[in-house]
């Protein structure tokens with residue numbers, strides 16, 4: 289049994305498959321008492337709509353209680369560095385926060401986006417690692433530099449539509465956005481689809497937009513182990529050709545991390561990566577999805593978002609079912625044990 293859900297790297301394909309089977313059962317049978325007398329703290333250092341709502345409702349549907357905290361807003365700001373003189377904005381240290389919360393609640397979930405200053409620091413995922421170090425209850429990642437909860441929902445959606453996913457073509461396409469965004473969903477999308485043996489293509493404008501080598505190498509390794517292919521493309525037409533599932537996401541170019549102006553000078557040339565009907569017509573009748581939130585007619589056209597093949601709403605719904613299955617697993621409960 290896993291103690292934490294910080295990323296899916298150490299979760300086997302079989303374990304995740306089991307979660308997805310549970311999630312489909314929970315979709316048909318949503319209310320149970322698996323979390324009766326259990327409390328989970330949900331800490332948001334960044335905004336959320338889907339993650340907050342799906343966790344809060346899901347915990348309630350299983351008889352538990354969610355405690356929402358926004359450190360720096362409705363809760364004290366937290367210092368994460370060791371040995372510092374705390375004469376800045378933070379009112380308390382992670383050591384006390386994690387220890388105190390561990391006496392109140394049965395799990396702690398955290399959303400902590402990168403700071404977008406230095407990728408070498410952000411890529412260490414220090415906030416969630418500090419919680420894992422100092423808390424004595426399970427830690428759940430609600431998006432840091434990866435978004436494992438989104439991975440589960442994405443994979444449930446893909447499997448429910450494609451059935452057998454092995455060697456089906458998954459296209460992860462970069463899209464334009466006015467700001468440089470987190471790479472978490474893109475990192476996660478490559479990780480989970482490669483783990484399930486899909487033929488994965490990463491489409492992005494040029495080599496500056498290729499994701500961190502850790503996630504590229506992980507996807508390559510997964511694909512190799514599964515007898516699947518992994519490729520990086522900068523050519524829109526060939527990348528879309530024969531795709532079975534198209535997933536869009538925008539992110540900032542890592543070589544310009546922390547330099548918004550220099551990154552903008554690159555990104556502004558690539559509006560044409562927006563997903564539109566012509567691009568989708570090149571595919572093998574692919575489904576389209578996005579983790580949401582999505583700016584219409586920036587990342588994807590109205591026509592794509594309103595098409596029957598767009599399954600983004602279903603993926604968002606699947607956040608609810610998959611997170612409930614993951615929580616039951618962390619607390620050692622299988623679907624058969626729910627009352």
Ligand code: CP
Nearest residue numbers: 336337338339579580
């Ligand atoms: N996809 C997702 O995590 O949505 P929120 O940012 O609204 O939680």
